Amino acid sequence: MTAQILDGKATAAAIKSELATRVAELKSRGVTPGLGTLLVGDDVGSQKYVAGKHRDCAQVGIASIQRELPATATQEKIEAVVRELNEDPACTGYIVQLPLPKGIDTGRVLELIDPAKDADGLAPMSLGKLVLNQEAALPCTPNGILALLRRHGVETKGAHLTVVGRGMTVGRSIGLLFTRREVNATVTLCHTGTRDLSAQLRQADIIVAAAGAPHIVRPEDVKPGAAVLDVGVSRDESGKIVGDVHPGVAEVAGWVAPNPGGVGPMTRALLLQNVVEAAERQAGVRDTADHAG
Numbered sequence: 001m002t003a004q005i006l007d008g009k010a011t012a013a014a015i016k017s018e019l020a021t022r023v024a025e026l027k028s029r030g031v032t033p034g035l036g037t038l039l040v041g042d043d044v045g046s047q048k049y050v051a052g053k054h055r056d057c058a059q060v061g062i063a064s065i066q067r068e069l070p071a072t073a074t075q076e077k078i079e080a081v082v083r084e085l086n087e088d089p090a091c092t093g094y095i096v097q098l099p100l101p102k103g104i105d106t107g108r109v110l111e112l113i114d115p116a117k118d119a120d121g122l123a124p125m126s127l128g129k130l131v132l133n134q135e136a137a138l139p140c141t142p143n144g145i146l147a148l149l150r151r152h153g154v155e156t157k158g159a160h161l162t163v164v165g166r167g168m169t170v171g172r173s174i175g176l177l178f179t180r181r182e183v184n185a186t187v188t189l190c191h192t193g194t195r196d197l198s199a200q201l202r203q204a205d206i207i208v209a210a211a212g213a214p215h216i217v218r219p220e221d222v223k224p225g226a227a228v229l230d231v232g233v234s235r236d237e238s239g240k241i242v243g244d245v246h247p248g249v250a251e252v253a254g255w256v257a258p259n260p261g262g263v264g265p266m267t268r269a270l271l272l273q274n275v276v277e278a279a280e281r282q283a284g285v286r287d288t289a290d291h292a293g
């Protein structure tokens with residue numbers, strides 16, 4: 001078997017084109033959505049991701065507000081910029097790029113984000129609303145994974161999803177999204193304390209690998225026909241991405257999301273969707289019963 005591709009680049013392009021129409025509609029009502037980003041430090045990967053987010057904004061007509069601080073910035077300085085973004089009327093939604101430098105209390109920073117402007121779905125109020133099944137920004141990577149599966153016709157209802165990695169941006173929240181009634185998957189979350197990872201992977205219809213451990217998902221761990229999404233990012237000596245999924249998995253799986261070109265572009269597209277939806281809520285043109293995907 002050679003797996004079909006879950007094409008994140010093409011799917012993200014389709015979502016961005018739909019969002020461009022919604023942005024034009026908002027602008028016709030006098031509302032211009034604006035994405036703010038706060039980047040602290042000089043991590044090359046983070047710089048690349050933030051630059052990509054602003055390129056996407058330009059494509060769909062969203063205004064960009066870019067704030068940067070050096071790696072030596074204090075907790076107080078970071079919090080001051082977050083407060084400024086809360087107050088800035090041109091910024092209708094924003095993110096604090098993660099990870100923050102060592103020594104910074106990330107939880108305290110995220111707590112300060114105005115919930116109405118949380119474009120990442122990672123602030124405590126948004127995550128609480130996800131638990132309560134209330135309308136709020138959804139975490140971009142889990143929601144991007146869901147949209148990628150849906151737009152390729154991969155069934156989630158009744159499927160067994162096994163997630164590898166308990167990080168903040170994927171593992172911690174994906175189970176909350178995928179166990180919603182309208183998604184209806186059964187979710188297993190694996191991490192470094194999991195005793196038999198292979199056994200957990202072999203039962204999965206859908207695997208999301210987000211551990212940052214090169215090739216931790218091997219062909220022999222995958223049920224034939226399963227959908228396998230690679231979110232892990234490690235780099236080799238030349239700076240090339242090495243994912244969590246061994247290339248041989250494509251011979252066993254039914255669907256594979258490549259890395260790069262799979263979940264990454266979807267994360268960015270769903271970020272823009274959150275920004276547009278927040279602006280629509282602020283403009284009073286969004287049905288608050290609308291949900292994911």
Ligand SMILES: Nc1nc2c(c(=O)[nH]1)N[C@@H](CN(C=O)c1ccc(C(=O)N[C@@H](CCC(=O)O)C(=O)O)cc1)CN2
Binds near residue numbers: 048049140141262263
């Ligand atoms: N505030 C946040 N910080 C981080 C998040 C997040 O959702 N919110 N997730 C990750 C990084 N991330 C988003 O910021 C992200 C990762 C990957 C991509 C992407 O487009 N990747 C490309 C490859 C780019 C490359 O060559 O390096 C791809 O997969 O094709 C975008 C965003 C951690 N931080």
